[in-house]
Amino acid sequence: MSTPAPATKWKARLLTAVGAAALAVLVTLSGLTATPDAWLYDRLVRGAAPDADPRIVVVDIDQKSLAELGRWPWSRRVHAQLIDRLRLAETKGIAFNVLLSEPALFDPEGDALLARAIGRSGRVVLPVFAEPVQRNGPSVELMPIPEFAASAASLGHAEMALEEDGVARSVYLRAGLGSPHWPALALALLQLDQPSGASTELPGRRLVATELPPASDTDWVRDHEVRIPFTSPPNAFRHVSYTDVLNQRIPTSLLRGNWIVVGVNATGMGQIARAPGQPLTASMSGADYQANLLNMLLKDAAITPMGEGGQALLAALLAALPLLLSILPGLRRVWLPTVLTMVAALVLAVLLLRYGHTWFSPVPALLVLALGASLWLYRLLRRTHKQAQSDALTGLANRNRFDQALDQELRVARRSGQPLSLLVMDIDHFKQLNDSQGHTAGDAALKALGRVLRSRARRPRDLVARLGGDEFAVLLPETSAQAAATIATTIHVDLANLGRKPHGANASASPPFTASIGIHTFQSGDDLGPEDVFDRADAALYRAKQTGRNRSFSHTGEHEPVGVSATRI
Template structure:
């Protein structure tokens, strides 16, 4: 039993090392990101996201475009909108439109917009990062200087799209060389009443960068956006606000985000709640980001150590629990319990802790381990079904199947097939004197000796029945089979197992019948087993403790 315990401990150690390595590979190469994204989307869609009632969207919709005219509009139109919003007593405005160059032929519109921006004192404008040329270095596209100076703040509108085309994440800080621009939503939040510019920001921090990177767009404070249901935010038409048909009370003390919702201009974004269809306009993405910050519901990805260490611990947990009382005796039950606990913990951490732990690597390794265990048990079961419990050699059923298969293979290949039938001399007398337990021990020792001679991959040593054993030797000539039988007789005699009731020798001896089928000389059917039995009978008739062979028919 101590040997079994050592074997079990060694197997668990190997399994633990393989599980740890598998988790590390999956996490480092992000091989399970798609499964993690699917789990995240599924969980997020089942949680109600609170919506701050102070957020409203002024939509540049199809009706506004139809009435006001072709986009882009005169900047004087935007100035009038800002005046309307200022008189309504809004908390802050994000005007998500880029005014990088003076308007051609409309200096009055530019001047009017600059005055309106200064008058509100709470309007932020976007900063964009675009490549200077296809595949070139990024550059910052900012509002033209008079507008930038008049605005209460600037915010970057960088939107990160995952590999599956869904916008799940945001960066609260980003910039060229270093992350100094707040996101548009954060910039808007900071111009409101009682805004705290120095309040700590949520999100995963930038790590591993040696210093400023002047030619790269650098991001920091990585979060996941907890989207509300589409249409959850108050939305009014740009045209209605411009014409004064919207009740000012509907906008008073609200953060107002002004942006395009018309499908012809804004192509929209896929979100975890909508998948590919329907897509939400970009301004609604910024509204959701603002909502996450205003309600304190932003979701932060866990730092690498807090993803790797729990993942490794969870895949090792079944190895620690397996073998305990009750249901812990079943590896499948242990693995299922740990997998469910992983999913439940992931969901609770997301819902109440506002942290995201990607579970797919853990679940994949747990599933792989369970599958490996199941296949191992299945293989062991198949082995037991074809083996003799006492001698651990193949059983009679496996012997019959293998002999028929090898006879067919010999006919196809033209190579000889040999068979040994092994009988323990006067074994009944040994059992009568020493008992069956002692006889069983003798069978095990002789089976070990036979197994040491049948070492090739296709060789098969089997218990034929009672005290008779057999060895199938594919691609073995008669001479080679007789030599092996003689060596086996000598090896068992050398064991010196006392057998005082034998009239052959004072120790256990063997008689072996050897038969060979040579397809080149025997094209017709052959009963190799009958031939080997005849050889065994001849050996017994000759005095036992020997091997004997019968010649193949001419």
């Protein structure tokens, strides 16, 4: 069997590497791996979870508060009292994550009291929500009523970016209708400490190009996408009850100099989500979501998703790397660089996540590498199976493959009623040829006979096998005795012509030799098994040798041979 030239082999590997890279790019850009991407991220991000900053305190509107203060919504006089309590405790800032987009028609004085309390504090950030006017319709911004908006130190959007599985992995540091003009609520809170007019570079993947025209005024536009490394558990911050703060049942030292996030945490109230890696039964309130966002910003731990271009480029490089590495000595078996590259892809994702604060999903590259490994394994198994059923010297089927084929073709012949012919042969005086000219000449003769037999048995179901030593067999389905005898004759002619070729024409040419052939044809109605058919062909071969060799003999009778069907060449 011929082997590909080295140049052809490397060219094929290079083309395969290009194909693998292109497939990795296609998988990355198509988003087909979104679900496994999220699954892998949820498990890897656990190792990047930061500790909860002790300066963050969550004030919960919880079941205890509802039990003491009554049914929600409460009078805004109550909220004014809370803001004053927090102001007197000298808190650093307050994110009041409660929707205040409608005036209290039955208590306008309560609205006025709350507006004045917010103004006295000077450190209160209020939320902006986006909601559709009608189902699948355009969105509107739900802002605090003008009195509150004018009194607040800042406004920030309070969107919880939920993915299809209900998990909140990301946040958009800026968002808004028509343009991303609102900072996230926690970011607006943190920016209270920045000098007026100061601008800082925000982390995250840019989703809005500055050179593009503004989006529609009805589109909710997001920018600066980051993934939040949630604490473990997500509510690991210090929590206090709203009513306990209101009634001064907690020490002031717990609040002084700290960031306060006020939000709803009572069962059945407010928006809830799950943090990455949390069980399906777990939930996280909007206040905890904002607390985690604030914690991320304080610790400068934002995780930036790699852009689609960079993701596709890196995935393409990883997908092509095993084939490029296989050029190196010691790595020429593709499976080894493939395994190494798959491990390297996972390690790279972990290192980028934990130390580079960048999320690169290795799943598209791993998918392409796994596909390539599967194809390589399939080809290896096929090659191994073929080698297990083929003769190493001639490349023909071996005795095991021949026995299987003979049994199968006999069953087919019984069902179809078609004849099945078997030729069994060996090289005349092969031992003398080996002893006189050496095993190299003997091997050349075996290969030459194999080539001749293959040229005369070309149909898809025809089978040429080397049974062992110098013994060969040719299985010819749907072939009559007369046709089999004709094929045997052509084999004798081919061997005679082979022996007449000048030896200088080919250094690997075989010495001249002849062969004896035994033939048996299975007919419809014969009650013979595979061993019987072979024994009759072998007996015919024995008669061909007895009558002078270099001839074929056909065993057409039930027990006794009846004649010689081919003449001596």
